[in-house]
Amino acid sequence: MQVSLTDKYLKSLKPNTERIEVSDTVRRGLRFRLSPMGHATWVYEKRVKGGPKRKHTLGEYPLVSIKDARRISAEIQVEADAGIDRVAIKEQEKLANEENRHNTKTVRHLFSDFYDLHVKNLRTAEDNMKVLWDNFGQHADTPCSQVTNLMLQDAIDKKARTAPYQANRLKAALSKLAKFARQRGYFGPDVGRDLAKAIKEQPRERELSLDEVRRIYCATFALGDTFGAALRLLLLTAQRRSEIAKLQWSEVNFEGRYLNLGAARTKNGEGHITHLCDASMAEIADMRALADEDAQYVFTTTGYSPISGFTKTKNKLNEVLENSIKDWRFHDFRTAFATTMCDLGEDEAVVDRVLNHKASGSAPSPVARIYNRAKKLKERRMLLDRWGLLVSTDAIPEDS
Known part of the structure; x- marks a missing residue:
């Protein structure tokens, strides 16, 4: 329908079940639209000289009056007759702004996005981000568009000079970060490949x-109350370093004499119970006596965060041992436990359950998965009691 539009006429229109559209006879191509919800808008349609027909939304009525709508459409007509395409110009500006946004985004922003969108729900979130900050954090204020393959490889090579195995972990972390960045246009298409x-x-x-x-075990008594006790518990329980270092009081069952870690705290994502032998209980009791009443972590030097700095701790241990034990790691405690106990005739299945290794066979049924969390608890307790005696008996220095 075409009408010489007036305010009186437009105000007389009432919303219907279908959209009402009226063309203005004064300005060809200008249309008034009234939606079933009562939204009144102006639309102007005009073909660009040598180009496509473009539709322009001019605004809402009465905020944009009839006079304003005719004036704006006249301006667009003049531009379109001259070959100026407002829609194409806006699209180009949007692309340019998006490109500028990516060009100004720094590695610091990338780390934040990577954590929020990819890492924060992982069990290893804290460790993953620490690896990135420690080894690539010097580039935090570098625009992502300036990051190169050489910068990433240099970080890996630098780490490799002192810790080649950790450098491989860094390589994996940087590869994941780079893939995340490429998928979002922050890195060039080949950066990180x-x-x-x-x-x-x-x-x-x-x-x-x-x-x-x-x-x-004997040398740990030279490390002080906190780190010494943590390493002795690590030895006595044969658990993973992070599981003991981040142990919380809520995970210690004094009455049952065991640690109870939830699925979020274990490498394989399954809850795990670890028996505490007499020597382990003594370490826990000593730490409880030293801890603040509202403490969260069993082993802490700050009062609010778990212990860290195991590289320095290992170096100090080597000094106490006068470097008499070569090429060892904290993770070797688990291997030593498994090898020793199997050599002594203990059941390998029980040893594996103490270490919380996932079964290598076919996937168990839901009932079996629930049942297996508690299976062989008695045998596991007896095994750790025996191991505790083997490790601690005659190992504690007389003057400790």
Whole structure:
């Protein structure tokens, strides 16, 4: 319908079940629209000289009056007759703004987005971000558009000079970060591809003997109350370092004499119970006596965060041991436990359950998964009691 539009006429229109559209006879191509919800808008349609027909939304009525709508449409007509395409110009400006946004986004912003959108719900979120900040944080204020493959590889190579295995973990972390950045246009299409590992890893064959374990246990008494107790509990329970370092009082069952870690705290994502032998209970009791009433973590030097700095701790242990034990790691405690106890005739299945290894066979049924969390608890308790005696008996220095 075409009408010489007036305010009186427009105000007389009432919303209907279908959209009402009226064309203005004064300004060809100008239309008034009234939606079923009562939204009144102006639309102007005009073909650009040598180009496509474009539709322009001019605003809402009565905020944009009839006079304003005719004036704006006249301006667009003049531009369109001259070959100026407002829609194309806006699209180009939008693309330019988007490109500028990516060009000004820094690595710091990328880290934040990577954490919020990809990492924060992972069990290893804190460790993943620490690796990135420690090894690539010096580029935090560098625009993402200026990050190159060389910068990423340099970080890996620098780490490889002192810790080649950790450099491989860094390579994996940077590769994931780069893929995240490429998918969002923050990095160039080839940045982060084909990064080289530091070394080709070989299965570790080093096994600590029971005598070496006892010597390390004895040396921990030179480390002070907190770190010494943490490492002794690590030895006595044969659990993973992060599980003991981040142990919380809520995870200690004094009456039952065991640790109860939820699925979010274990590597394989399954809840795990670890029995505490007499020596382990003594360590826990000593830490409880030293802890603040509202403390969250069992082992803390700050009062509000778990202990860290295990590289320095290991170096100090080596000094106490006068470097008499070569090429060892904290993770070797688990191997030493498994090897020693299996050599003594203990059931491998029980050893595996103490270590919280996932079964290598076919997936168990839902009933079996629930049942297996508690299966062989008695045997596991007996096994850790025996291990605790082997490690701690005659190992504590007389003057401790």
